[in-house]
Amino acid sequence: xxxxxxxxxxxxxxxxxxxxxxxxxxxxxxxxxxxxxxxxxxxxxxxxxxxxxxxxxxxxxxxxxxxxxxxxxxxxxxxxxxxxxxxxxxxxxxxxxxxxxxxxxxxxxxxxxxxxxxxxxxxxxxxxxxxxxxxxxxxxxxxxxxxxxxxxxxxxxxxxxxxxxxxxxxxxxxxxxxxxxxxxxxxxxxxxxxxxxxxxxxxxxxxxxxxxxxxxxxxxxxxxxxxxxxxxxxxxxxxxxxxxxxxxxxxxxxxxxxxxxxxxxxxxxxxxxxxxxxxxxxxxxxxxxxxxxxxxxxxxxxxxxxxxxxxxxxxxxxxxxxxxxxxxx
Amino acid sequence: xxxxxxxxxxxxxxxxxxxxxxxxxxxxxxxxxxxxxxxxxxxxxxxxxxxxxxxxxxxxxxxxxxxxxxxxxxxxxxxxxxxxxxxxxxxxxxxxxxxxxxxxxxxxxxxxxxxxxxxxxxxxxxxxxxxxxxxxxxxxxxxxxxxxxxxxxxxxxxxxxxxxxxxxxxxxxxxxxxxxxxxxxxxxxxxxxxxxxxxxxxxxxxxxxxxxxxxxxxxxxxxxxxxxxxxxxxxxxxxxxxxxxxxxxxxxxxxxxxxxxxxxxxxxxxxxxxxxxxxxxxxxxxxxxxxxxxxxxxxxxxxxxxxxxxxxxxxxxxxxxxxxxxxxxxxxxxxxxxxxxxx
Amino acid sequence: xxxxxxxxxxxxxxxxxxxxxxxxxxxxxxxxxxxxxxxxxxxxxxxxxxxxxxxxxxxxxxxxxxxxxxxxxxxxxxxxxxxxxxxxxxxxxxxxxxxxxxxxxxxxxxxxxxxxxxxxxxxxxxxxxxxxxxxxxxxxxxxxxxxxxxxxxxxxxxxxxxxxxxxxxxxxxxxxxxxxxxxxxxxxxxxxxxxxxxxxxxxxxxxxxxxxxxxxxxxxxxxxxxxxxxxxxxxxxxxxxxxx
Numbered sequence: 001x002x003x004x005x006x007x008x009x010x011x012x013x014x015x016x017x018x019x020x021x022x023x024x025x026x027x028x029x030x031x032x033x034x035x036x037x038x039x040x041x042x043x044x045x046x047x048x049x050x051x052x053x054x055x056x057x058x059x060x061x062x063x064x065x066x067x068x069x070x071x072x073x074x075x076x077x078x079x080x081x082x083x084x085x086x087x088x089x090x091x092x093x094x095x096x097x098x099x100x101x102x103x104x105x106x107x108x109x110x111x112x113x114x115x116x117x118x119x120x121x122x123x124x125x126x127x128x129x130x131x132x133x134x135x136x137x138x139x140x141x142x143x144x145x146x147x148x149x150x151x152x153x154x155x156x157x158x159x160x161x162x163x164x165x166x167x168x169x170x171x172x173x174x175x176x177x178x179x180x181x182x183x184x185x186x187x188x189x190x191x192x193x194x195x196x197x198x199x200x201x202x203x204x205x206x207x208x209x210x211x212x213x214x215x216x217x218x219x220x221x222x223x224x225x226x227x228x229x230x231x232x233x234x235x236x237x238x239x240x241x242x243x244x245x246x247x248x249x250x251x252x253x254x255x256x257x258x259x260x261x262x263x264x265x266x267x268x269x270x271x272x273x274x275x276x277x278x279x280x281x282x283x284x285x286x287x288x289x290x291x292x293x294x295x296x297x298x299x300x301x302x303x304x305x306x307x308x309x310x311x312x313x314x315x316x317x318x319x320x321x322x323x324x325x326x327x328x329x
Numbered sequence: 330x331x332x333x334x335x336x337x338x339x340x341x342x343x344x345x346x347x348x349x350x351x352x353x354x355x356x357x358x359x360x361x362x363x364x365x366x367x368x369x370x371x372x373x374x375x376x377x378x379x380x381x382x383x384x385x386x387x388x389x390x391x392x393x394x395x396x397x398x399x400x401x402x403x404x405x406x407x408x409x410x411x412x413x414x415x416x417x418x419x420x421x422x423x424x425x426x427x428x429x430x431x432x433x434x435x436x437x438x439x440x441x442x443x444x445x446x447x448x449x450x451x452x453x454x455x456x457x458x459x460x461x462x463x464x465x466x467x468x469x470x471x472x473x474x475x476x477x478x479x480x481x482x483x484x485x486x487x488x489x490x491x492x493x494x495x496x497x498x499x500x501x502x503x504x505x506x507x508x509x510x511x512x513x514x515x516x517x518x519x520x521x522x523x524x525x526x527x528x529x530x531x532x533x534x535x536x537x538x539x540x541x542x543x544x545x546x547x548x549x550x551x552x553x554x555x556x557x558x559x560x561x562x563x564x565x566x567x568x569x570x571x572x573x574x575x576x577x578x579x580x581x582x583x584x585x586x587x588x589x590x591x592x593x594x595x596x597x598x599x600x601x602x603x604x605x606x607x608x609x610x611x612x613x614x615x616x617x618x619x620x621x622x623x624x625x626x627x628x629x630x631x632x633x634x635x636x637x638x639x640x641x642x643x644x645x646x647x648x649x650x651x652x653x654x655x656x657x658x659x660x661x662x663x664x665x666x667x668x669x670x671x672x
Numbered sequence: 673x674x675x676x677x678x679x680x681x682x683x684x685x686x687x688x689x690x691x692x693x694x695x696x697x698x699x700x701x702x703x704x705x706x707x708x709x710x711x712x713x714x715x716x717x718x719x720x721x722x723x724x725x726x727x728x729x730x731x732x733x734x735x736x737x738x739x740x741x742x743x744x745x746x747x748x749x750x751x752x753x754x755x756x757x758x759x760x761x762x763x764x765x766x767x768x769x770x771x772x773x774x775x776x777x778x779x780x781x782x783x784x785x786x787x788x789x790x791x792x793x794x795x796x797x798x799x800x801x802x803x804x805x806x807x808x809x810x811x812x813x814x815x816x817x818x819x820x821x822x823x824x825x826x827x828x829x830x831x832x833x834x835x836x837x838x839x840x841x842x843x844x845x846x847x848x849x850x851x852x853x854x855x856x857x858x859x860x861x862x863x864x865x866x867x868x869x870x871x872x873x874x875x876x877x878x879x880x881x882x883x884x885x886x887x888x889x890x891x892x893x894x895x896x897x898x899x900x901x902x903x904x905x906x907x908x909x910x911x912x913x914x915x916x
Contacts, residue, residue, distance in 0.1 A: 055458055106646055115364045118457045119588055120645050122366070126585055127638035130631045137628065193769050194776065197762045204759055207722075207748045208824075209777040250465070253458045261454075295473040302462060309447065309455055 009316070019280045026162035031279035033237050036171035037063075039271025040178055040230035041248060042255040044223035046267040048096075049256070050199045051216045052104055054117040058125035059252065062092045062224045064132055064245030066231025071150060071240075075143065081152050081232055082170060088228040096224020097217055099124055105213070125246065132242035148242065152235040167236035174233070178226055179268060186264070195219055247298075251278070254301040257308050260315025270315070274301055336614070338502045342570050344610055345502075345509035346563050351590040351602040352516045353559035359596035359655075360520055361552045362532030363448055367460030368587050371557035373467035373579040374440045375433035375564030380478040380574030383429060383486050387411045390421070401479045408485035419492035426489040430508075430565050437561020438554045445550040464581040471576030483575030486568050505566055512559060517599050519555075528552065529597070582634070589637050592644055595651025604653055612636065674736075675700050675828055675860050676721070681730035683720040689728065690716040692884045698828065703854050703861045705875035705892060707868045713884040714864040715757075718830045721862075722754040723747055734828070749777075751827035757836055760817040763806040767797060767816055770805060774820035790822035793852070811842035818849065829853070830862045835870065843867065847874050872896040 020028065041063055048056045066088035070081045103120055112120070136147035155166040186192040198205040198215035206212050227245075234240055234248075255274040259266025281300045285292040308316060350372065357363045384407045388395050391410045398407070415422035447459050471478050478484040493500040519525055530538040531545050539545055568574045586609065594605025613633050620629040644651065678696040682689065690713045698704050706714050719725045721732060723744045732740045739747055744754075762770050771790075775783045791798055794815045805813060814834055821829055831850065835843035851874045853859045865871035872878055872892040879889040895901055 049454075054454055057461065103642055103646075110646065110649075112645065112649065114453045115358070115457075116645050116649055118364065118366070118454070119592060120642055122461070122585055122588070123638045123641040123645075126582065126634050130634040130638070133628075134631050134635075190772065190776070193765065193772060197765060197769075197773050200762050200764050201759055203744075204762065205773070207745050207754070208773055208820075209745060209748070210773070250462045253462060257455070257458070293473060295469070298465070298469060302466070305459065305462065306447070309451060309459060313451075313455070 016276070016280065019284060020276075023280060023283060024162075026164060027279070027283065029162070029164050029168050030237075031275065033165070033168045033171045033233060034279060035272045035275025036175040037230050037233050037237075038248070038251045038255055038275045039268050040175055040226050042252045042259070042267040042271040043178065043182070043264055044227045044230075045252045046256050046259075046261060046264055047219050047223040048100075049261055050264075051219050052108070052117065054114055054121060055253065055256075056099075056124075057118070057121040057249065058099060058128050059223070059227055060245035060247070060249040061125055061128040061132065062096055062227035062245065063231030063234065063248065064240075064242055065095055065128070066092045066228030067235050067240055067244075068132060068135065068242075069228070070152075070232045071147070071235065072139070074152075075145060081235070085174070085229050085232050088232050089225040090228075092228020092231065093221040093225030095128070096227070097221045099224075100217060100220040105216070129242055129246060136242055149239040150235060151239055154236050165236065167233055171230075171233045174229060178229075182222075182264065191215075191218070250298055250305070251275070251301045254305040254308070257305055258316050260318040262315075262318075266315055266318070273316075274304060277301075277304065335498070338498050340610060340614060342502045342505055344606060345505040346567050346570070347587070347590060347606040347610060348509045348603055349512045349559055349563040349566070350587045351594070351606045352513060352599050353556040353563070354587050354591050355594075355596060355599060355602040356516055356520070356528075356559070357552055357556040359591060359598070359602070360525065360528040360532060361549065363549060363553060364453055364457055365448075365460060365553070365556065366457050366581075366584060366588075367444065367464040368560055368584040369464045369579050369581055370444070370460075370467045371437045371440050371560035372564040372567070372583060373471065374436045374557075375561030376568040376574050376579065377467070377471060377478055377564075378433045378436045378561070379429050379565045379568035380484040380486055382432070383425070383568075384408045384411050384484075387414060387421075387425060387487070390414060401475055401482060404479055405485040408487045411487035412491045415487060415489055416491040416494075422489045422492055426569070430562060433561040433565035434558040435561075437564070438558040440561070441554040441557025442550065444557065445553040448553055449546050449549050461581060461584075464584050467579050468576050471574075471579065478574050478576065481576070483573050486572050486574060488572060489569060501570070505570065508562070508566065512562065513599060513603065516559075520599065586637075589641055592641055592651055595653040595655065597655030598653060601651055601653035601655075605651070608652075609637070673700050674698070675734070676862075677731075677733040678721070679731045679733070681717075681720060681732065682728040683716065683725050683730070684728065685716075686726055690725075690884050691720065694730075694881070694884075694886050696879060696886070696889075698860050698862060700860055701854060701858045702877065703850065703863055703875040705871040705878040706862060706864045706881055707871050707878055708881035710866075711883075712881040714881050715832055716884075717881065718754060718756075718832050718862065718864055721830060722752065724754075748824070751825070753821045753824055753826040753829045755817055755821055755829065755831050755834065757832050761805045761813055761820065764804060766802050766804050767808075768801045770816060770820055771801075771823065774823040778823075786823045786825060790819045793822060793849070793857070794819045809842075810838050811846065814838065814842075814846055815849075818846075822853075826859065828860045828862065830864070832864050833866055834863070835865065835867055843870065850874060868901075869896075 041059065044062070045056060045059045048059065067081075069088045069091045070084040073079045073084045073087065074081055103124055104117070107117055107120055139145075139147045157164050157166065184192075186196055194205065194210045195215045195218060197208075198210055198212045199219070202212050205215070231245065234244060238244070251274050252271075255270035256267055257270070258273055259268070259270030278297060278300045282292070282294055282297050286294060312318075350368065354365060354368055357365045384404060385395060385400070388407060388411070391407075391414050393407055393410065400407070415425075444460070444463070448456055451459065472481055474480070488497070490497050490501045490504070520528070527538070527548060530541070531548060535545060571578075590605035590609045591602055592605070593608055594603065595601030616629060616633045616636070623629060674697055676696070676698040678694060681691055681694040681696075684690040694713075694717065696704070696706075696717070706717060708714055716725060720727060723739075723742060727740060730740070731738060734747070734750060734752060737750070739750065739752075742750075748754075762773060765773070771787060775787060778786060796812070797815055797819050800808060800812065805816060808816065818829075818834075834846055834850070838846065847870050850861060850863065854861055863871055863875055872895055875892045877889060878892045878895055879886050880895075881887070
């Protein structure tokens with residue numbers, strides 16, 4: 001890594017550490033939820049990107065589906081959202097699988113070019129989002145309760161003189177479990193290794209007898225499932241609408257690019273970095289003398305995205321580790 | 330009777346706007362291979378220019394001191410005053426109209442120039458990501474920076490055709506169609522010229538074009554600037570036509586709509602772009618029409634997005650070249666060529 | 673016994689024809705070299721045998737069975753292995769993981785044995801079991817690729833320029849290993865090679881492909897000593913077939 005980048009990176013890391021020390025701990029802890037969510041979502045995004053070589057613009061919507069399932073179950077059966085996480089996982093996973101089979105696999109077989117795949121990706125996103133819009137409006141008519149802009153009420157603890165929400169703990173547990181589970185799957189099981197093989201070199205994997213389609217399908221299901229599960233945590237922190245998932249795409253792209261689009265570990269790290277920088281950034285920028293309105297929050301991940309693409313296109317992680325070709329895991 | 334007439338005029342107005350947008354995207358993507366997924370940004374640039382300035386620059390002429398009033402609260406009031414002023418002063422109205430159109434095109438061009446920096450250097454998938462999220466920028470800035478277009482309230486745009494009295498609507502649409510036609514002719518001419526060949530060369534085989542000494546970076550930048558200027562023009566026309574500029578109107582869904590038109594119509598030819606715009610509007614208007622007969626617990630406009638989303642996917646799968654495929658070479662006149670070789 | 677028989681093969685990439693009426697035979701336990709100038713279709717021939725390009729007409733028979741229409745992995749299952757110039761290993765995975773993938777379809781009972789046998793032929797591979805393949809040198813990568821091929825207990829291995837971009841000494845080692853596969857393990861091998869000398873030294877028979885046509889085939893030893901080999905190679909001379 002060249003000295004200019006090294007100095008810049010050291011400077012940034014020091015800055016961030018100092019800022020962390022001066023930030024109120026409960027703000028940090030509660031922002032952990034945000035970072036957990038982004039991290040989980042980014043992992044799924046990168047996973048599907050690895051199979052498709054094209055970003056899935058509908059990935060955010062898979063999270064939206066996750067929390068709508070949760071909300072619907074809550075409204076219908078009074079089920080605590082935390083308990084509906086497995087259901088959201090399954091539903092979003094199934095939807096992701098469907099998208100893969102109905103749209104992307106077909107296009108890939110016809111050797112569609114990248115731009116066409118991206119347009120299809122956007123089309124899928126619009127279809128799903130529209131369905132969610134329709135669903136939320138219809139449900140509001142039939143159940144006479146609001147289906148947009150809802151939040152989940154949470155349990156809060158007092159730790160010393162700070163208050164902490166349970167979702168911070170729950171989402172952290174979920175995120176850590178996901179990381180461990182993925183690591184185990186991809187590194188220690190035959191299926192996981194076959195998935196990595198199929199993603200890296202589908203032709204070779206096929207001749208070795210690996211069912212590429214099954215591997216890709218599994219990747220999509222897992223990516224969608226994680227997104228759905230992560231989505232359940234969202235209404236605990238913000239009012240949720242059909243396009244809330246879509247709005248988070250910006251953070252996901254930033255995180256993915258920051259970590260280097262080619263590896264899952266980078267996605268995890270990138271997610272936490274983006275989440276942290278955004279929360280710290282808006283906290284400090286909203287103070288004097290800048291008084292930046294929190295409506296401009298998206299500016300932070302946007303700046304990260306553009307900066308990384310202009311200065312370190314292979315991702316900061318790859319830059320730090322001195323990888324030049326980005327061909328690593 | 331009058332209802333149908335109004336419908337047709339409205340259809341033609343939107344057709345002219347979408348035609349300009351469609352051929353601008355076709356120029357960028359169809360001819361040059363630049364996937365502009367942030368089209369709405371440049372469209373909004375033009376629209377916001379009109380929204381922010383139209384009332385303001387005429388304010389002194391109607392005796393309003395901008396420094397004294399709260400524009401956000403009084404923009405509608407001011408706007409109506411300006412419209413009435415235009416009714417008496419057609420020359421000033423038209424002057425302002427043309428001036429703002431030109432300014433909108435410039436703003437679009439500048440935004441296009443800024444966007445060309447990443448567009449040239451990034452791989453398509455990265456570019457797609459950046460442009461899509463950039464498309465949201467317009468909406469966010471417009472919504473939160475009140476001085477621009479009054480934030481969440483939106484801004485009133487005065488009517489530059491109020492002097493035409495009862496013929497207002499017709500004159501307005503006629504002017505829009507004329508402008509759209511001019512734009513179409515310009516882009517057609519461009520694409521049939523040697524410059525058009527360069528664009529296609531870059532799209533089809535960048536390395537070869539580079540080897541022939543074509544400055545790819547410069548050409549791409551030029552195309553984006555032109556395309557964005559056109560988008561700005563369309564945005565300005567849209568703002569004037571709607572009579573209001575509201576930030577939520579400028580979402581990435583608009584970008585998607587333009588892509589629908591280009592993909593349906595077929596990339597690489599302007600007629601295709603026009604056909605795509607036509608089909609989109611027809612289907613869209615039909616769905617709105619049906620709204621009156623269809624009761625549904627939701628906004629029927631949503632159906633339009635569902636249908637088009639499905640159509641796009643189907644077209645991408647079965648007929649990716651679109652309804653009107655590109656002809657191998659628009660710039661060569663085969664008959665002339667054949668005659669020459671025969672002799 | 674004839675293991676592979678190619679009859680009047682015409683193939684290419686979609687609309688672009690590359691091979692014209694090619695006839696090839698490979699017997700059991702022999703090394704057949706396919707040599708010729710660049711662009712003559714040598715790689716395309718291997719790809720055709722494996723089912724990766726468009727076949728316009730002709731037949732491919734493997735053990736008297738018509739495999740012309742079979743998919744690549746179906747041919748792999750019959751004992752046909754194709755080792756392309758690039759992409760014959762999973763570079764991001766470790767050697768151990770690559771071997772696990774190579775033995776993916778095998779029953780646990782024979783998996784151990786096959787792996788041990790393959791590693792017996794390439795003992796050096798044991799040294800880097802836990803290293804990722806992209807960290808290995810060209811020659812080491814080649815050995816991993818061949819090990820992976822051997823695990824599948826092939827009857828016929830097709831090598832596409834195995835010594836390309838290898839240092840002469842390493843190239844020699846690989847070629848020696850290939851000779852060993854035929855000598856001690858009874859495998860059949862088709863060797864496409866740019867290094868004509870090495871190819872003719874190690875093979876039994878050779879076919880010369882020039883611009884998609886097979887213009888000569890004969891005993892490798894004879895070809896090696898033939899003064900007109902260069903001219904043959906470039907298509908400037910013709911020979912009567914050594915075989916009828």
